[in-house]
Amino acid sequence: MSRAVPVPSIGLYLRGLIVGVAVAGLFAAVGVQLVRLSLVARTEIRVASAEPIGRVFSRPDILDRGGRLVATDVAVPSLYADPAMIIDLDEVIEKLMRTFPDLDAAELRKSLGDHTRRFAWIKRGLAPRQAQRVHDLGLPGLAFRQEPKRVYPAGALLGHLIGYVNVDNKGAGGLERYIDDNLGIESVLGAAPSRIPPVALSIDLGVQQGLAAELKEALTRYQASGAAGLVMDVTTGELVAAVSLPELDPEKPVEAQADGRENRLSTGVYELGSIFKILTVAMALDGKTTTLDKIYDVRQPMTFGQHTINDLHPAGRPLSVRDVFIHSSNVGAGMIALEAGSARQMGFLSRLGLLSGARTEAGPVAAPIVPKRWGELETVTIAYGHGLATTPVHFSAAVAALLNGGSRVTPTVLARRTGIVGERLVSAETSAGIRELLRLNVTSPHGTGRRADVAGYRVGGKTGTAEIPGKGGYQRKAVISSFVAAFPMDAPRFLTFVSLFEPRASEETKGQITAGLNAAPVTGRLIARIAPLLDVLPERATQEAASRAN
Amino acid sequence: MLRLLSVAAMALTIASAFGLYQTKYDTRQLEAKLQAGERSIEKMEGDIAVLRAEKAYLARPERIEALAKRQGLGPIAGHQYVLPGELQAKVQASQHEAASQKAEKASVRGPDHIEALLRQQDSLAGETR
The missing domain is CATH 3.40.710.10 (DD-peptidase/beta-lactamase superfamily)
Known part of the structure; x- marks a missing residue:
């Protein structure tokens, strides 16, 4: 069986080498990718929000001397619109005005009519029942976000000391202002409860x-x-x-x-x-x-x-x-x-x-x-x-x-x-x-x-x-x-x-x-x-x- | 030889591809589970915050005071404090007083009508049973 083995020409040998290297390279790439995927911790996937969202703040609780709750945050739904998604502006405005007569129709028309915007607040801090009513209207382009809202279970009893917060839940007076300036508040998405330890009053x-x-x-x-x-x-x-x-x-x-x-x-x-x-x-x-x-x-x-x-x-x-x-x-x-x-x-x-x-x-x-x-x-x-x-x-x-x-x-x-x-x-x-x-x-x-x-x-x-x-x-x-x-x-x-x-x-x-x-x-x-x-x-x-x- | 190697490598690649797919699928499942868990924690935390606020609202001193007053309660007066050593004597004295008051009441007003009514009701309940 002695056959003359054809002597590979230089060109053929080179071709084989190139193919070999290419295949080896590809295998190596696959291998590296496999190792990378299995070993390297995946970075958390976050859904990037399309709309620029207004900042809201979560605040620490305020307790009295004996640990009784004086002020805390609860999550409430807030209504916003994506103006680009609104189909029939007149219908939206009419229905919203019927649900919330205290809204300003002209203002609403201006903010919702601007199709270059992707985000506009309509009404913040709704009661759950109000939110349900808006939901039932079934209007496209409207959506809710949970936001923290400050509530004061003790009512007016401590009003002069507590001060107040604004619509973004930021302190605007009294002790609430002091908390912003000295203890810090957290800017949050949604309505996560504050991780800042509660503030204890000397008041009983x-x-x-x-x-x-x-x-x-x-x-x-x-x-x-x-x-x-x-x-x-x-x-x-x-x-x-x-x-x-x-x-x-x-x-x-x-x-x-x-x-x-x-x-x-x-x-x-x-x-x-x-x-x-x-x-x-x-x-x-x-x-x-x-x-x-x-x-x-x-x-x-x-x-x-x-x-x-x-x-x-x-x-x-x-x-x-x-x-x-x-x-x-x-x-x-x-x-x-x-x-x-x-x-x-x-x-x-x-x-x-x-x-x-x-x-x-x-x-x-x-x-x-x-x-x-x-x-x-x-x-x-x-x-x-x-x-x-x-x-x-x-x-x-x-x-x-x-x-x-x-x-x-x-x-x-x-x-x-x-x-x-x-x-x-x-x-x-x-x-x-x-x-x-x-x-x-x-x-x-x-x-x-x-x-x-x-x-x-x-x-x-x-x-x-x-x-x-x-x-x-x-x-x-x-x-x-x-x-x-x-x-x-x-x-x-x-x-x-x-x-x-x-x-x-x-x-x-x-x-x-x-x-x-x-x-x-x-x-x-x-x-x-x-x-x-x-x-x-x-x-x-x-x-x-x-x-x-x- | 080279062919064997190629086949083996190919098989390995396909196997790892399947393995990877499986892992990825499992990971997605777990992630979905995790997210659901996180969402439910968030919801729970929100509910807890609301309940705490409601509890504090119900326990506000203004309301408790009105309720306590309706029960005939009031702030502790100085003479209501008793030292531990005097407790025994105080309890006996008040029991004695209560007993004598009851006797007095019975002698003045005759039989206790409400008590009689309650007894009657008890015996009626017993009969129906």
Whole structure:
């Protein structure tokens, strides 16, 4: 079988080589692709949305002090259109207008008639039933997207603090705005719940409700034009409750702009009247320019040029600092302040933070109105709470520092995990002196605060009835009557502040509009109601006395 | 030899093609399953959010307060606190009081009509059974 093997020519050999290499290359490519497909992790396939979608945001929940839900996001359907897909524009507009009469037909025609657009919102945040009705219309070019929508289960109870969000679920005021700026919100497609941990408030919903209910009752009982109140932890500055009436519904942000709807606790500045005597006495005690037993002759009114400073109920005898406080003598307070001096007074108030603006997480706290000229007359009027207008939040924080042993507190609406020890503002002795005076003002039969007493809870407090400045001077009949109190007074834990705006005289108040007869009893009822919620136990001795009496 | 190699390679390629197709098909199935799962999680999460909001709405203090008032409840008064050591005495005293009150009621008002009615109903129920 010897056949002559044809000697392959160079050309044939080359051809074979080329084919061989090509085939091997192809096999190798197939092999590589197989390995790649089986080994390499597939990148996630996402359906790219054809339409440019408006950004929406998912927000963290807001909880109260005890973990109760105050604000959360729920998914709601929002209706949009792809104008390029719309067949019969007139039909779409007519049917949509029949379903949602509040839509603007002209606006709709403009946005849906533009065939270059692929996306246009029609109506956002629909109820499930509304969405079903639109779905049943069976119109091409209309579609829904799930979007997060902020809801407030607690309703208007926390309205002034919470603020509000806009249609994209972005914070536009109050605490919601603070969350955007400081804690961050997530831009989302659809309505995924937020992964940001919830925000814990210092507010306790139960206490907040107690305060709101008492203030609402006071509003009708004393026919006041408004009311405000707060409960503050004196060591941490946490606001446990903060109510300003009328309330604000966070779901109706338009209302916030209406007159008289401002947050009277932080955006309104007021001359707060005699409750300022707490600061005056603290200043003099801390500066050691007086002692609790020092006697002042308050029998004569003070005169500065054409101004005369009187006492509402002149005592007709010289008074000690204790008596000046419980009789709420303007002349006495003026004398104590003059003795200490204007510079000391200004420095003291400034140190307490009363002369500058501030802010909490719920928004700015208005700057006070400070007199341009701070002379002797101003020193005297400020001593009893006129001539310097400040916010209740400012004032409460200052008094909290005087009560807690002398450390500065910074008001907050967020829960503080640890008690922050602030800078020392006054000595422990001064703080003890102020506590004694406040308690005395409630226990003494002559004290202006005796109607605020609650058996067992050792309440201490001070009244303030400030005439509201009107045209041509102060108005005798229009006052802000306030009561600042703390309990339990031997080691104060909570401060309460209650203000009634323009209360009317009634039979119950014996024809008077002074704070001792309206704001003080409101505070008493408030403390009786909230102390159990705040884990403050009533004192044993008084408790036994009470049960014997029953 | 070369032919054998070619045939083997061809068979291998076809086999891997089928294998790949199978894997891809399975993957698609799994992906669809995963997506369905994710969608249902999303829906559940949405439902949970709504239910939590509804629960919080129903438990808002304003509403609870009105309901509690209707039941005759109110804030705790100072004298209602009892120390653990005094509990025994307090319970006995209140039981004693309740017993004497009941006796007093019975002597003043005669028989308890409602109780009689309830008994009557019980016995009627017993008969029908």
